[in-house]
Amino acid sequence: MNIRNFCIIAHIDHGKSTLADRMLQFTGAVTDREAREQTLDDMDLERERGITIKASAVSVKHVHNGDDFLLNFIDTPGHVDFHYEVSRALLACEGAILVVDASQGVEAQTVANAYMAIEADLEIIPVINKIDLPSARPEEIALEMEQTLGIPADDCIFTSAKTGQGIGELLAAICDRLPGPKGKTEAKTQALIFDSEYDDYRGVITYFRMMNGKLQVGDRIRMMGTGRVFPIVDIGKFTPKMTSYKQPIEAGEVGYMVANIKTLDDVNIGDTITRDTDPAPEPLPGYREPQQMVFCDFYPSGDTKFDELRDAIDRLHLNDASFTYQPTSSEALGFGFRCGFLGMLHMDIIQERLEREGNVGIVQTAPTVTYEVVKTGAASQNSERVMQITNPSDLPDPSQIAEVREPIVDIEIITPNDCIGDLMRLCETRRGQYVSQTYLSDSRQILKYELPLAEIIFDFYDKLKSITRGYGTMDYNIKGFRKDSLVKMDILINGTPVDALSVIVHKDKADLRGRSLLKRLKEEIDRHMFEIPLQAAIGGKIIARESIKAMRKNVTAKCYGGDVSRKRKLLEKQKKGKERMKRIGTVDIPQEAFMAVLDPGDS
Structure with missing residues (x-):
């Protein structure tokens, strides 16, 4: 049987998931009665937000020109925060379907995903989707793709995932244009783990792509990274539901396996599976480690205990390896975890998944980025001269700091022409440095800036969307670290520093940021019995x-006339009580107060 492995990549909301739905219906993998929107998005969170969070693999059969084809494809996320999911999907495929909205045109993530596919040496099939829209400009968008990405306009396939128009032509192009897998069934077994999940009854379910050899139920496998050995008790494919197979899964195919794996640490994304009796000489290259750039702390709240939060994070990390975590503690919040994420949306999704899937209560501190600190003195003579910190409270004493460096990103904004001036002002207020300006078409331009990552992680994207009336898009990548005048600003509540509210700010913005933050805290923290x-x-x-x-009680209400000394005596007694409360009282800080430090203070 002919095999084609490919993934569907695009900017967010350009119709990837709907296109995958129509392909499933066209090939008969899903009947019209079973069909629903976002078939491959099986998380409630994905349906509620209308976005793809996890890449989803599926195998379907298709007949083309009398030949049988097995199509293994992956529907990938489109948001910049989930680019690691896309990069993993690309390494498991030989081809990519690049989808572009016929009314929106080439967007920031379109360009980024296209370059990732070219770098992975994949065959690209360009697709112009949503041609049924009244505002569709398919021929113009095809020329825009040729100008921006160098993809011939004649190669574009015009489709409407909503109506099904062009799906047959797309499937034919997949069979004709995309190359088959290069692996050999006779070679020693090598399977790449590209995802996994935990089931309470079956243990760890591993998703894999067979590169060489074959696997079937009863085989004893070895994880080449950990050296652990397990027997396969169930093996199958996604069609799109998990379907057990009695036949072997051979080179080029994609499937899942259950192997009595009960310990989460025994499975690592990117590890290589081989046979225990006849192992491969070396593992597959695996995946590049993701670079987490946004960090925040999760602490248990309510009835949730620390161990329950740890178990929930362990299980979620198995399904999403792109975030990291390590134990931490705070005087105000107790024991918790310092977690690293690829971006703000990624952090938001992880928090919601923990609360829903792990059934835990969480207090989340404000996100920060990674900083590099160059030490002075004796420390400068050894390898610890440059240290990385993700928490402002870890910043050394100022006398030990030679310089502080912050992460800088190259940001690429695609925007309508009439919004250029407002966007430039926004970038300037966020300490941006102008790089270039390129005309994409008669109505749109590409604006490039260098910006500190700390200035864009919170509300930059929202302001961008507001300025461009929803038509602007952005993509960014980390350029490196740059020295600047950065200082640590501590927040004292009732005279006590709260480390979870500390923030690293630019020296020129410290006064403005401090006043803005305290005003927000004043609104968020409830009044107590003492000032x-x-x-x-x-x-x-x-x-x-x-x-x-x-909060004060009117202690003089019961005094009707008489000597004023009586009222003064009652007020003095109340004042002493308030002072005593202030010394021994504690301040309850709500969750919203920890997020107040995100206010950039420039609005």
Whole structure:
């Protein structure tokens, strides 16, 4: 049987999942009665938000010119925060379907995904989707793809995933244009683990792509990374549901296996599976480690215990290897985990999945980025001269710091012409450096800037969408670290520093940021029975202050006339009580207060 392995890549909301739905219906893998929107998006969160979060693999059979074909394809996410999912999918395929909206045209992630596919040496089939829309411009968009990406306009296939138009032509192009897998069934077994999940009854379910050899139920396999050996008790394919197979899964095919794996650490994404009795001489290259750039702390809240949160994070990490975690502690919040993410949306999705799938309560601190600190003195003579920190509270004493470097990103914005001026002003307020400006078409341009990552992780994308009325898109990649005048700003609540609210800011923006942050905290923290002073400090210098007034009972209400000394005596007694409360009282800080540090203070 002829095998074709490919993935569907595109910018967010260009119709990848709908196109996958129509392909499943056209090939008969899903009947019209079973069909539903986003068939491959099996998480409630994906359906609610209308986005793909996890790449989904499926195997379907198709007949073309009298020949039988097995099509293994992967529907991938489109948001920039999930580019690691896309990169993993590309390494498991020989071809890619590049989808572009016929009304929107080439977007930022279209360009980024196309370059990733070219770098992986994949055959690309360009598809212009949504040609049924009244505003569709398929011929113009095809020329735009040729100008921007160098893909011949004549190679584009015009489709409408909504109506099914062009799906047959696309499937024919997949069979004719894409190359088959290069692996050999007779070679020693090598299978690449590209995903996995945990089932309470079956243990770890491993998703794999057979590169060489074959596997079937009863084989004893070895994980080449860990050296652990397991017997296969079930093996099968996604059609699109998990379907057990009695026949071997051979080179070039994609499937899943259950092998009595109960320990989460025994399975690593990117590891190689081989036969225990006849192992391969060396493992497959695997995947490049993802670079987490946004960090925040998760602490248990409510009835959730630390061990319950740890178990939930362990299970989720098995299904999403692109975030990291390590134990941490805070005087204000107790024991928790310091987690690293690829971006803000990724962080938001992980938090929601933990609460839903892990059934745990979480307090989340404000996200930060990675900084490089160059030390002075004796430390400069050894290898620890440059250290990386992800938490502002880990910043050394200022006397030990020679310089602080922050991560810089190359950001590429595709925008309508009439929004250029406002976007430039936005980038300038975020300490951006202009790089270039390129005309994409008569109505759109590509604007390139260098920006500090810390300035874009919170609301930059929202402001971009607002300025461009929803038509602007962006993509960014980490360029490196650059020295700047950065200082640590501590937040003191009732005279006590709260490390979870500390933030690293630019020296020129510290006063403005401090005042803005304290005003937000004043709104978020409830009034107590005593006055709460809020202070922002750099080192020993207080740069801003606000106060939350105490709740007071009218103790003089029962005094009707008479000597004023009686009222004064009652007020003095109340004042002493408030002072005592202030010394021994604790301040309850709500979740919203920890997110207040995200306010950039430029609006």
